Amino acid sequence: MAALSSLRVVVPQVDITRGASGAQGAHSAGAVGDKAFFGLRSGQRLGAEVGRVTLRGCGVAVPAGNVRATAAASKVVKEKAKSEKAQLLVTKEEGLELYEDMVLGRSFEDMCAQMYYRGKMFGFVHLYNGQEAVSTGFIKLLRKEDYVTSTYRDHVHALSKGVPARQVMAELFGKTTGCCRGQGGSMHMFSAEHGLLGGFAFIGEGIPVAVGAAFSSKYKREVLKDDKADTVSIAFFGDGTANNGQFFECLNMAQLWKLPVIFVVENNLWAIGMSHYRSTSDVEIWKKGPAFGMASAHVDGMDVLKVREVAKEAVARARRGDGPTLIECETYRFRGHSLADPDELRSPGKIGQSTTQCLKEFD
């Protein structure tokens, strides 16, 4: 069972003699330290020159290069990783903003549960408890005009993106004052003003939409010659989605055309009642990025500061025009899949353990 370990950054160990990219030893959950952020500049093939190494506890761009250079970089990473905690700095204002956003997300979802059981809300309601660090860590780095797409577990993404909590709650009650006039509901939060492009019931559906938004951003810049068009889009989705065809199609297209999109996998290890380990041949989702030549990272999704550091790197890459990034955030949902889910298949012990782990980080 993969531990919610400290930050893992990854580099695939490229062996040019074998021609295959196989990260040995990466299969064991909990392996820390000898991996780094894998970045390939556009047009670079495996075996090209060494790139920058930037490390702030989480992001290291290492080039594909010969195996020895990679191993050397790994040693650097290993040493720096030991003192990584000290590197994750935010200002007091930023810290308070993150804290407020996460607490808002948590209390909003708890209130949803209360209202649902009192019959004020109905249908399918999927709560985000436990995963707040991912939403806050990424979305608080975006501008208002950047885009976010999500799945049915979208309340907190909407809140982080700036949709007023009152509007989101009114939407859940089915009121005309809701952000979609009560017509969309829990699973279909949209906001043109805040760049929230949904809210989709079908998993995988939001990913091409986010890629399309990124495409339009690039198009505006290059075809319509609008220099100021550098919006970034983020697609949030889960571990179950990483087995869906649309995901792979979008990884290919986004990398092929170097679109300013970020694929964020909120890996909470469960898709309704289907464990990630039962449904996936290779459980390490971040590895799917390098298969398409895409920069990829794996991060502890329960730590907002770590998520934020990785996100900063990814957003900067996208805005610069360096292309997409795939980021796997290991996280956990504290409640069932939805409020109607009996949630019989997860062990109560594990849920409890994750809760305490999350709280410890804040001490």
Place this chain on the structure above:
Amino acid sequence: MLGALSRNRPLLALLRGGNGGDKAASAALWAASKRFMSSDNTITVREALNSAIDEEMSADNKVFVMGEEVGEYQGAYKVTKGLLQKFGPDRVLDTPITEAGFTGLGVGAAMYGLKPIVEFMTFNFAMQAIDHLINSAAKTNYMSGGTINVPIVFRGPNGAAAGVAAQHSQCFAAWYGQVPGLKVLVPYDAEDARGLMKAAIRDPDPVVFLENELLYGESFPVSQEVLDPSFTLPIGKAKIMREGDDLTIVTFSKMVGYALKAADELAKEGISVEVVNLRSIRPLDRETINASVRKTSRLLTLEEGWPQHGVGAEICASVVEESFYYLDAPVERICGADVPMPYAANLERLAVPQIDDVIRAARRACFRKEEKKQATA
């Protein structure tokens, strides 16, 4: 209880059947005790489907179930409850969230000798797999000159539930009903569910089996004959649920219940309604529909799906073509509103037909004066 067991043929067959041995027996006993302990033979639609699939899997080793959450979770709507325990993970497969992939896989398996039952969590999700449903399953028998069959069943809930909004509430009867090469079944009660499911599994062609989430928990009395493992219903035959002389209501799935309730109300006003439960969208039982309309001379079609190009449109066309001179009134269609399903409860109520809508339209067809419109919200 043991004495009753030894006399009970269907129950013994259940206990004997399956490949699981001891654990099968205990699972079957659980299922049986739930089903047969009540003296009046009432079962829910869910139990009807579960028992039908169970019996067919016991009878034929080539039948297997595939879909999301069908195994360990016992089915997203508990329709496949107990099947994993009884038949094992080789015959009840939990799939990843890969509709296009596993649907295609099922079609391939069917082409080469197996009999898959593919569950879609709702038929909305089948849109991710519709290429295989239509292009590989439906068209293959024709394209191969009749040499390759695809004995596959696609099943799952269809249509509106409660408060699940636009992407979970579409009715697909009209879409699949249009495709040559498919059989499309729409059970209403427990008898329909059992008989049609067994017929679908035994059928050598692809069958789209459209259930309804809100009907799963409803109980219906069934005769002993229905509970027999050899019970099936013919595909393509509608059932007259209630006989009448003044007006024919043709409908399917959950709306059959609405039509029956409306018929009770209308009987108080002296309007005698005949309710036709289609059971099958494709093939459509035009004979039964037309015979009924020729008797009553008035037609009302009722469905939850969208109006344009809907099931009702086809029925009206069929009746106008074949029974024109028997009609005493224009044909009436009641459908869901022409919008994606809204989330808000009051809007959702307005977007699907209600019993009052049926009553009003029936009066209109009978040239009765309409009562003042009441607010339905």
